[in-house]
Amino acid sequence: PEVILARFLGLRVAACSVITNLAAGMTGAELSHQETKDMAPVGGARLATILQRVFQDGLPERKVPA
Structure with a gap:
């Protein structure tokens, strides 16, 4: 349910x-x-190490399809 709501909100x-x-x-x-x-x-x-590396520089901006 959380993912459905997040996607509905454009996240x-x-x-x-x-x-x-x-x-x-x-x-x-x-x-x-x-x-x-x-x-x-x-x-x-x-997992913490992987996530730190992934998010170190931030994620690129992109438009999420509606």
Whole structure:
């Protein structure tokens, strides 16, 4: 609903996610919620670095189609 409202208001929208266990369930190894919790800060730090680089110089202006 937030994206729909933002687009209605003419705002640009982006989304991203952090995958903490890319091959979960594919190796036959037992899945662990603790492992996911342990890796979340690592993924968060990587995402923060990426976003800082992307937004360092700002985004170019562009018209959003109605």
